[in-house]
Amino acid sequence: MSEVTVLAYGAGNVASVQFALERLGAFVRLTADPGEVAQAERLILPGVGAAAWAMARLRDLQLIEPIRAFRRPLLGVCLGQQLLFETSDEGGGTEMLGLIPGRVRALSPGRALPVPHMGWSRLSQVRADPLLKGVPDGAWAYFVHGFVCPDGPATLARADYGGPVPAVVRAGNRWGCQFHPERSAAAGAHILKNFLELPA
Numbered sequence: 001m002s003e004v005t006v007l008a009y010g011a012g013n014v015a016s017v018q019f020a021l022e023r024l025g026a027f028v029r030l031t032a033d034p035g036e037v038a039q040a041e042r043l044i045l046p047g048v049g050a051a052a053w054a055m056a057r058l059r060d061l062q063l064i065e066p067i068r069a070f071r072r073p074l075l076g077v078c079l080g081q082q083l084l085f086e087t088s089d090e091g092g093g094t095e096m097l098g099l100i101p102g103r104v105r106a107l108s109p110g111r112a113l114p115v116p117h118m119g120w121s122r123l124s125q126v127r128a129d130p131l132l133k134g135v136p137d138g139a140w141a142y143f144v145h146g147f148v149c150p151d152g153p154a155t156l157a158r159a160d161y162g163g164p165v166p167a168v169v170r171a172g173n174r175w176g177c178q179f180h181p182e183r184s185a186a187a188g189a190h191i192l193k194n195f196l197e198l199p200a
Helices: 014-023 034-039 051-060 064-069 079-083 185-197
Strands: 003-007 027-031 043-045 074-077 085-088 100-106 117-122 140-145 155-160 164-171 174-177
Touching (some): 003 014, 043 079, 051 064, 051 079, 079 085, 079 174, 100 164, 117 164, 140 164, 140 185
Parallel strands (some): 003 043, 043 074, 074 174
Antiparallel strands (some): 155 164
16 A cells, blocks of 8 residues: 655645545545654645745745755656745745746736636646656646746646646656646646655
8 A cells, every 4th residue: 555645734735635545545644744754655735826835834834945855756746846946926026946947927818717727627638757757638626726837847737828838847856736636637637646656
């Protein structure tokens, strides 16, 4: 049975992530303890809401440095993906974890599309990666976000929402999903299964 630690720092969607992982047979540990984070076999950083609040919460719980120092598989989900980058325009400018270069900006898809991006979009894969193994190109994923990560060398897959949306990213041992894999049916379950199978 794979073991995975989910950061329970008050930023939402923890229970749905936990249940999705347990359905795959994983042993899930929920924690906000820096020592447990440092010793985790693999780590998931979930998040829903505002980046500035989430970073303040991580700082208050003394979790920023353990996350930055983590060298085993790490997956950021939704806001958790955005937190992996250097900065965000949200709140007039927020310093993030700085694990992937670039600035997160407000989503601006044009007049025809509402913000936030809320609903199902197809994934277009940019390059192969173990996290996407067995996930068909064009698979559907469920998004809820009003900010978008920069499209660059870290991008593994994109969605189209009036422009490219980096939907899956990677830098070294750090991956991110802008969508909610725990709500993305078969494709999302497959991505979580792949994450559980990454060598720790």
